Amino acid sequence: MASVGASREPAGTSKHPPAHGDLEDIELSLLLEGVFRQYGFDFREYAPASLRRRVWRRVFAEGLQTISALQDKLLHDPACMERLLLDLSINVTAMFRDPAFYLAFREKVVPILRTYPFTRIWVAGCSTGEEVYSLAILLEEEQVYDRARIYATDINESVLDRARSGVFPLDKMREYTQNYIKGGGTRAFSEYYLAKYDGAQFQRSLIENVVFAQHNLVSDHSFNEFNVIICRNVMIYFDRTLQERVHRLFFDSLVTFGVLGLGHKESIRFSPHEAGYEELDPSEKLYRKVG
């Protein structure tokens, strides 16, 4: 294996970690073990490739050179841990991301929701809340929001604060408006927010029926019974074992005929309960619990 010194990467672009695979794997697993034992956050079953990239990003952002150095800093400095937690728990998302999913939700899930007097929806791993507001808008337009409650959970409390604030970057509104229209939106998207400074403040009424709460998919149990669970592009950051466990949690938390919505490229095949679901919309990864 080539040594670090043999690198020919141009100077000034060293945001890329040196290659020294095995040692790096040791350092990473020691760091994760330390984080778990000191702070209780368990990232040991996260998918290693993207976890490694995010940890390296934090190493460089802290002005450090190695994962071991980050471990040292983390263990003695809770503020540094908080920053890593943010790196590891923010999932980049957008309002009405994958508009076809929202279109399918309107056409195939809403009719099911209309048959219930009251609906509980869990958005698991809601991050900064883009999906939650999108869903609230959709339910409002379909006139089922009044009898719905959305439980929006994330591992990270400061991410939840941002979600609660309902302020999103103004320069994203063009993209979100296009998504909204493609996702079957029936009004002018700008009705839902007020532009102020560089932020778009979304209507508070959209989160009237939303409960934001901290919940850790890795370690926490189910906390209710749901008609719908949406968890899109969250489990891609987990390894197979953890994915299986979270799938079990979702299955146990869904009512019979409850709906599970996953990301475009996520598969129910890794659920131990695959046979307990039928496809509601296979390309939009909407499944219905039948078992």
Added chain:
Amino acid sequence: MYDLVCIGASWGGLKAIGQVLADLPAELDLPIAIAQHRHPDSPEGTLAQLLQAQTNRPVLDVEDKMAIEPRHVYIAPPNYHLLVERGSFALSVDERIQFARPSIDVLFETAAHAYGSGVIGIILTGANDDGAHGLARIKRVGGVAVIQDPLGAARRTMPDAAIAATVADAILPLDAIGKFIYGLWVQPATVREVTKA
């Protein structure tokens, strides 16, 4: 022995990738992973269908945790990064890197970590410098770096950037790349010795 071929392309990539795939003899059984820049809204599957017309190998849009199997061609889905673990793929929706998701650098760097010297990285046509870092990484862990000759590329920025970032094992016109990969697969040691000299 090689484990994985990674191809990165951007502007003009569809045609270029199609030709490389078409030129690979049927008996070559390496898995091939492709990051081709696409519009985030491009319909899923289209690229796979177009490439499928050029090859008898199974061409698939990657789903999360899909196993890496011999002879298969794997495409990074639009709006996701494609990452390599040992034996399987992973996906992420992390920030775009230099405006790109999928990012070629992410594919190449994670492949280098997972398979070290077992990776063959190929940079084709493109109008940005994505992939240059990744190819340098592949090279640094003992893998093979192949770059399309900028002279014949639809856009030469990407091959030029890759050439500047690392010492390529081969800089070849498009129609010679398939043959070169086949040569490596048939006779890894010999070719490596020649190019190392």
